[in-house]
């Protein structure tokens with residue numbers, strides 16, 4: 001029996017990078033998956049790959065910063081299945097700027113996706129997770145929740161809030177059979193990071209502070225997400241799991 005056999009999983013921002021790897025890993029572990037993204041074409045391509053590999057997938061457009069989108073998707077899932085077993089808050093972005101020059105619009109954009117989106121999904125998804133009776137909410141935070149780097153300050157603030165939110169929700173949702181955990185990935189090459197990680201100076205500085213001396217793969221983050229989502233993690237709630245090649249452990 002596969003680890004997520006018979007489960008219904010929904011991943012946000014699943015059209016690219018880490019979200020794509022997570023939704024594919026959930027499908028590979030036997031879940032029927034909802035591939036959601038603000039970019040519907042990207043979500044459809046991922047759902048197509050999963051179906052071609054024999055999995056069950058449906059693509060849906062969902063901008064996590066729009067309440068109407070989230071309600072519409074949850075309504076559709078409720079009608080189809082009446083529950084969600086695995087809900088992964090993965091959608092995220094950054095707008096690079098030095099903090100002292102950051103516009104209000106850029107701050108709002110970062111916050112609306114990275115934090116308000118997570119808050120909305122965790123709140124509006126509660127009823128569907130409760131109906132699962134073994135619901136697992138996985139938030140994708142970041143090593144940056146506890147670190148500072150130039151042009152990532154606002155991003156860090158949102159990720160720190162997601163880590164704190166994870167602990168509060170773990171306490172509030174435990175009596176409803178819902179576990180809530182977060183992943184704190186280190187640096188992984190995706191559309192979000194490709195440009196920075198290809199910069200030789202940044203690359204060297206980051207690899208020098210990563211004991212394993214390499215960046216992570218989206219599939220390595222996805223493996224941890226499937227673990228947290230599965231019954232193997234049945235006594236784990238409120239954890240923020242570092243998946244970072246040792247970066248957060250090192251001085």
Ligand SMILES: NC(=O)c1ccc[n+]([C@@H]2O[C@H](COP(=O)([O-])OP(=O)(O)OC[C@H]3O[C@@H](n4cnc5c(N)ncnc54)[C@H](O)[C@@H]3O)[C@@H](O)[C@H]2O)c1
Nearest residue numbers: 013016017018038063064091092142185187188190191192
């Ligand atoms: N790549 C890294 O090194 C790294 C490290 C730590 C944490 N993370 C986190 O992992 C998550 C995924 O990042 P990634 O690196 O795969 O980036 P990515 O840019 O490859 O993927 C992000 C996905 O989110 C989608 N998205 C953006 N805004 C959205 C919105 N409003 N609603 C729904 N979907 C939206 C994008 O279309 C895209 O498909 C993010 O939360 C990011 O902060 C990434």
